[in-house]
Amino acid sequence: xxxxxxxxxxxxxxxxxxxxxxxxxxxxxxxxxxxxxxxxxxxxxxxxxxxxxxxxxxxxxxxxxxxxxxxxxxxxxxxxxxxxxxxxxxxxxxxxxxxxxxxxxxxxxxxxxxxxxxxxxxxxxxxxxxxxxxxxxxxxxxxxxxxxxxxxxxxxxxxxxxxxxxxxxxxxxxxxxxxxxxxxxxxxxxxxxxxxxxxxxxxxxxxxxxxxxxxxxxxxxxxxxxxxxxxxxxxxxxxxxxxxxxxxxxxxxxxxxxxxxxxxxxxxxxxxxxxxxxxxxxxxxxxxxxxxxxxxxxxxxxxxxxxxxxxxxxxxxxxxxxxxxxxxxxxxxxxxxxxxxxxxxxxxxxxxxxxxxxxxxxxxxxxxxxxxxxxxxxxxxxxxxxxx
Amino acid sequence: xxxxxxxxxxxxxxxxxxxxxxxxxxxxxxxxxxxxxxxxxxxxxxxxxxxxxxxxxxxxxxxxxxxxxxxxxxxxxxxxxxxxxxxxxxxxxxxxxxxxxxxxxxxxxxxxxxxxxxxxxxxxxxxxxxxxxxxxxxxxxxxxxxxxxxxxxxxxxxxxxxxxxxxxxxxxxxxxxxxxxxxxxxxxxxxxxxxxxxxxxxxxxxxxxxxxxxxxxxxxxxxxxxxxxxxxxxxxxxxxxxxxxxxxxxxxxxxxxxxxxxxxxxxxxxxxxxxxxxxxxxxxxxxxxxxxxxxxxxxxxxxxxxxxxxxxxxxxxxxxxxxxxxxxxxxxxxxxxxxxxxxxxxxxxxxxxxxxxxxxxxxxxxxxx
Numbered sequence: 001x002x003x004x005x006x007x008x009x010x011x012x013x014x015x016x017x018x019x020x021x022x023x024x025x026x027x028x029x030x031x032x033x034x035x036x037x038x039x040x041x042x043x044x045x046x047x048x049x050x051x052x053x054x055x056x057x058x059x060x061x062x063x064x065x066x067x068x069x070x071x072x073x074x075x076x077x078x079x080x081x082x083x084x085x086x087x088x089x090x091x092x093x094x095x096x097x098x099x100x101x102x103x104x105x106x107x108x109x110x111x112x113x114x115x116x117x118x119x120x121x122x123x124x125x126x127x128x129x130x131x132x133x134x135x136x137x138x139x140x141x142x143x144x145x146x147x148x149x150x151x152x153x154x155x156x157x158x159x160x161x162x163x164x165x166x167x168x169x170x171x172x173x174x175x176x177x178x179x180x181x182x183x184x185x186x187x188x189x190x191x192x193x194x195x196x197x198x199x200x201x202x203x204x205x206x207x208x209x210x211x212x213x214x215x216x217x218x219x220x221x222x223x224x225x226x227x228x229x230x231x232x233x234x235x236x237x238x239x240x241x242x243x244x245x246x247x248x249x250x251x252x253x254x255x256x257x258x259x260x261x262x263x264x265x266x267x268x269x270x271x272x273x274x275x276x277x278x279x280x281x282x283x284x285x286x287x288x289x290x291x292x293x294x295x296x297x298x299x300x301x302x303x304x305x306x307x308x309x310x311x312x313x314x315x316x317x318x319x320x321x322x323x324x325x326x327x328x329x330x331x332x333x334x335x336x337x338x339x340x341x342x343x344x345x346x347x348x349x350x351x352x353x354x355x356x357x358x359x360x361x362x363x364x365x366x367x368x369x370x371x372x373x374x375x376x377x378x379x380x381x382x383x384x385x386x387x388x
Numbered sequence: 389x390x391x392x393x394x395x396x397x398x399x400x401x402x403x404x405x406x407x408x409x410x411x412x413x414x415x416x417x418x419x420x421x422x423x424x425x426x427x428x429x430x431x432x433x434x435x436x437x438x439x440x441x442x443x444x445x446x447x448x449x450x451x452x453x454x455x456x457x458x459x460x461x462x463x464x465x466x467x468x469x470x471x472x473x474x475x476x477x478x479x480x481x482x483x484x485x486x487x488x489x490x491x492x493x494x495x496x497x498x499x500x501x502x503x504x505x506x507x508x509x510x511x512x513x514x515x516x517x518x519x520x521x522x523x524x525x526x527x528x529x530x531x532x533x534x535x536x537x538x539x540x541x542x543x544x545x546x547x548x549x550x551x552x553x554x555x556x557x558x559x560x561x562x563x564x565x566x567x568x569x570x571x572x573x574x575x576x577x578x579x580x581x582x583x584x585x586x587x588x589x590x591x592x593x594x595x596x597x598x599x600x601x602x603x604x605x606x607x608x609x610x611x612x613x614x615x616x617x618x619x620x621x622x623x624x625x626x627x628x629x630x631x632x633x634x635x636x637x638x639x640x641x642x643x644x645x646x647x648x649x650x651x652x653x654x655x656x657x658x659x660x661x662x663x664x665x666x667x668x669x670x671x672x673x674x675x676x677x678x679x680x681x682x683x684x685x686x687x688x689x690x691x692x693x694x695x696x697x698x699x700x701x702x703x704x705x706x707x708x709x710x711x712x713x714x715x716x717x718x719x720x721x722x723x724x725x726x727x728x729x730x731x732x733x734x735x736x737x738x739x740x741x742x743x744x745x746x747x748x749x750x751x752x753x754x755x756x757x
């Protein structure tokens with residue numbers, strides 16, 4: 001009987017297994033879900049949760065928990081971290097903190113602009129004010145930092161949005177701006193610096209990616225690959241890169257948002273350029289790779305499909321834009337939400353690409369969706385939706 | 389055996405701390421410093437505090453008094469956890485929280501938290517308390533009664549009672565400290581034919597001596613020490629960027645106190661200007677110099693550098709930077725360095741700043757003369 005129970009438990013657990021979406025653009029910042037179960041083709045709003053403040057940050061999903069950040073108050077000084085039940089959208093816990101850094105930002109963005117990340121045990125929530133909080137999954141505060149309290153000129157009056165990444169016990173945060181510009185690797189257990197690097201003195205809203213054991217720090221100067229544990233340089237691509245859309249990686253190459261898209265194969269001490277297509281020019285949204293193709297949303301809201309092998313363009317699909325959030329994908333579908341809140345599911349295998357479903361969320365959406373357990377999660381300034 | 393088990397269970401679920409026993413873990417949270425120092429100890433202490441009974445909330449709030457902003461957040465998070473449980477169990481110590489709120493010797497941060505907890509536990513009571521917060525030392529707490537006065541004025545206008553509206557809006561403006569409410573009230577009062585002196589309300593310093601342009605080629609002027617940083621001789625003539633430069637008098641006509649270098653010196657690029665003024669204080673006191681500026685800038689008070697910021701054209705707003713300082717009785721000299729960069733886009737024309745002297749609440753400190 002006991003054996004049977006264990007067997008049944010394993011079967012049930014395997015059936016329920018879902019891939020987590022632990023950071024901005026999900027697994028390894030690829031924007032592609034690794035879930036065995038992709039969202040269905042006829043998505044509907046499964047539930048909606050109210051949010052008390054603004055946010056461009058994306059939700060992240062750890063097991064059956066959805067984490068979202070918001071900022072509220074007249075000067076957006078109140079910083080919220082929420083944990084919802086993925087199953088029904090009920091609130092598990094909320095923590096409300098106070099910004100210790102500057103909260104000024106351009107009207108279009110806000111203080112909750114950086115997407116949180118998780119190592120599966122902890123959630124790391126960074127805000128534009130440079131406040132950083134680490135919670136366990138039950139909402140216990142593990143540590144905090146005030147990076148502008150520590151480094152008083154680390155801020156950007158337009159707001160900051162670089163999302164952190166976590167790898168092998170190191171949380172990598174960037175606060176790249178015109179003045180006191182830096183990246184740092186923090187101990188996930190204590191929040192203390194393992195290393196801190198000076199970065200180019202220039203405003204930067206792009207986020208790091210992880211490639212073959214390196215943290216790839218993108219800036220206007222290029223992309224610097226550093227060892228996560230030490231911050232030591234592994235390789236350096238110095239031909240410039242975007243300061244808004246972030247690059248994307250596969251197992252074979254790093255597709256840099258640099259002079260359009262430039263495919264790179266960085267190795268220790270060197271970076272080989274595989275190809276470059278200057279016409280693959282992302283607007284605000286970051287590119288994604290699905291199968292053998294790279295997809296770019298340009299500034300006019302046109303989705304461009306190109307070959308991963310050589311960057312050659314295959315088709316263009318005009319979508320309903322404009323877009324601030326980035327596309328994500330699962331199975332054979334790409335999902336993106338425009339600024340007017342129109343969720344669009346795209347079949348990228350159709351001869352010229354095809355929008356196969358639209359859902360009007362009727363709110364301004366400036367964020368990137370998240371995918372887990374066959375569902376897509378989208379947030380606005382006032383709501384979090386689960387589409388399933 | 390059964391009763392032993394029940395007793396053991398009861399002990400296990402009882403809060404570990406009764407009122408007054410949290411001083412050590414609170415002190416551990418108050419000890420956190422920059423760059424994560426104290427985080428490990430604080431994490432353990434935080435776990436102890438959140439197990440406390442709701443009756444401890446005033447003590448934890450008191451722990452926030454005078455704490456640095458990091459420690460305040462540690463304690464704020466602990467208060468949140470205890471309060472969530474208290475709300476569920478309906479054990480929020482409302483009376484003690486009201487006493488904490490009313491004691492203005494407590495810091496602004498925890499008093500704002502206390503008011504929020506009262507509001508969550510007893511909305512009606514919070515509404516009753518709101519008018520008493522009109523002259524509160526906390527600008528956050530003032531927002532509530534000011535909002536009520538705006539609503540009252542609007543309601544009076546709906547009833548065509550212009551006099552009552554003017555009284556409500558006027559009272560609101562006197563109390564308001566946040567820019568959005570001040571702007572709203574100013575417009576409403578002016579629409580009713582009332583005069584509003586915004587420079588006086590905010591405490592902008594309007595009259596300065598200016599000198600420019602010195603070179604800011606390659607943005608190197610930001611760190612270059614030009615003569616006004618060494619001496620303030622207002623009759624001196626110096627070598628400027630391309631010609632001799634001298635001090636000129638400038639009084640702003642802008643009601644948000646903008647000191648615009650482009651006006652006396654033309655729309656120069658890659659240049660540095662200085663502004664100096666004297667501020668007479670009635671007493672030795674703590675204050676804040678608040679500056680809004682989208683150029684690179686430095687501010688000195690009586691020769692002491694308060695802060696320097698080398699960011700260009702990312703935006704400016706009222707009270708963008710708050711610089712705590714110590715005023716001395718009598719004359720205090722304020723020197724501002726304002727750097728324009730090389731950008732040529734239309735949105736990079738501004739070469740200006742606004743500056744006011746106020747207390748930590750944002751209440752203007754007006755010059756003695």
